[in-house]
Amino acid sequence: MAYQEPEDSRFTRVYQETTPDVLEAFGAFNQAVFSDERMVPKKYLELIAVGVALTTQCSYCIDAHSKAAVAAGATEQELAEAAWVAAAIRSGGAFAHGRLAFKLSGADHQR
Known part of the structure; x- marks a missing residue:
C-alpha cells in the first residue's frame, strides 16, 4: 500500500x-x-493531533496535522516535544499492559 x-x-x-x-x-x-472558536488554541489542538497521529501511526494524519500545527505557529521544537510525549505515552502503555500479561499468563508470579 x-x-x-x-x-x-x-x-x-x-x-x-x-x-x-x-x-x-x-x-x-x-x-x-478544530474550530478557531475552541477554548484551546488551534496550535495546541494541532499538536495534540500530531501526538495522537504518531501514536495511531496514521501517515495521512501525521502529514495533515503536522502541516496544520506549523501553519498555526508550532515550531520544530514543539513538534519534537509532541513526538516525545507520544513516545512516552505509547511506551508507558506497553509497560502498563505488560503487567496485565503477567496477570493473565496464569504463571505464578508470587515471590
Missing part, C-alpha cells in the same frame, strides 16, 4: 456514494473539533 499517491483521494467517492450522511457528519464534527 502506497502512502498518499495522488489517486488515493479518488476512493473518497466510496464514502460519498455509500454513506454521504456519515461523511457529512464526520466533516462537520472534524470542523467543530
Whole structure:
C-alpha cells in the first residue's frame, strides 16, 4: 500500500456514494473539533493531533496535522516535544499492559 499517491483521494467517492450522511457528519464534527472558536488554541489542538497521529501511526494524519500545527505557529521544537510525549505515552502503555500479561499468563508470579 502506497502512502498518499495522488489517486488515493479518488476512493473518497466510496464514502460519498455509500454513506454521504456519515461523511457529512464526520466533516462537520472534524470542523467543530478544530474550530478557531475552541477554548484551546488551534496550535495546541494541532499538536495534540500530531501526538495522537504518531501514536495511531496514521501517515495521512501525521502529514495533515503536522502541516496544520506549523501553519498555526508550532515550531520544530514543539513538534519534537509532541513526538516525545507520544513516545512516552505509547511506551508507558506497553509497560502498563505488560503487567496485565503477567496477570493473565496464569504463571505464578508470587515471590
